[in-house]
Every structure is written in structure tokens, then in C-alpha cells.
């Protein structure tokens with residue numbers, strides 16, 4: 356019985372120097388992560404994997420892309436973010452000393468490897484934005500929405516700066532004096 360994260364490696368087993376690369380997508384078999392954010396069950400995990408046959412076994416390395424969701428740790432807004440992790444592990448041939456990862460029945464099963472890498476990378480205190488002001492201690496409302504409905508400027512000063520730049524650009528008048536200089 357092999358899981359969706361298993362890759363058949365029969366063609367490179369005990370053939371040091373052989374290498375194979377795979378790209379595939381697997382749905383997360385269960386919710387990954389127990390904190391404020393987690394990768395939901397069934398959400399896609401994109402894998403980019405390289406398998407190298409070495410004397411001791413199969414060296415597995417690659418990257419995994421997934422999306423986690425949950426709530427901001429300060430204001431409890433729903434958030435969803437992508438996460439990319441790198442992993443590398445030697446899957447040893449069985450019979451040698453016991454290891455966590457082994458080549459079994461000519462397969463390597465990446466599920467534990469990928470899951471652990473992703474779960475470890477999930478933010479322990481996720482925020483909806485780096486400067487999330489959190490909840491108003493007096494009202495319990497989110498600070499970002501309790502500052503007035505007529506507010507049109509974004510709160511984030513970086514956005515405000517961008518907006519100022521755009522306005523300046525639009526208002527920039529043609530420079531007739533330059534054209535006059537060229538013609539004279």
C-alpha cells in the first residue's frame with residue numbers, strides 16, 4: 356500500500372549516480388498544523404522533487420508549495436498565504452541501521468517529510484499585515500475598521516505614499532518651456 360506522496364524508485368535503486376526529477380500535485384491528506392493557521396485537508400500541495408541514487412539509499416530533495424489559512428493573531432481577520440519550503444532527506448536502504456526514512460518496496464514516501472517541513476514553517480503568530488494594529492482594547496472592534504467609515508486613505512503608510520506619487524504624476528503638467536527651448 357503506497358500513499359499519494361509515494362514515488363516509485365525501482366529504476367534507480369542501487370544505481371548510484373542515477374537521478375530522476377518529478378513535479379506533481381497532491382491534496383493534503385489531512386489538516387496540517389495545529390496553530391492559528393494550517394494547511395486545510397484536500398488543499399493542493401505542489402511538489403518539485405529530485406531523487407538521486409547514492410550508495411546508502413535515495414537522496415530526496417525538493418520544494419513544496421502550499422497555502423495555509425486561518426486567522427490573524429492580533430485582529431482575528433481571516434488570512435490565507437502561500438508557503439514554500441525546501442526539504443532534503445536520505446532514504447536509506449533497509450537492513451542497515453534503523454533510520455526515520457527508508458526505501459520501502461522500491462518506493463520513497465515523502466508525506467512525513469513534506470508535512471513536517473510545511474508545519475514547521477507555519478507562522479506561530481500569524482498577522483494579516485506586518486503592522487496590524489489589532490483590536491481596540493475598549494470596544495473589541497478591529498482598529499482598522501473602527502477609525503471611521505468616511506476614511507478614504509489606506510491606513511498603511513506605504514500605500515499612502517504610493518497614492519501620493521500617483522497623484523503627483525497625474526497632475527504633472529506638460530513643460531512648454533522645454534519645447535520652446537528646442538524650437539528656438
Ligand SMILES: [Zn+2]
Pocket residue numbers: 427428429430431432482483484487488489
Ligand atoms: Zn490583523
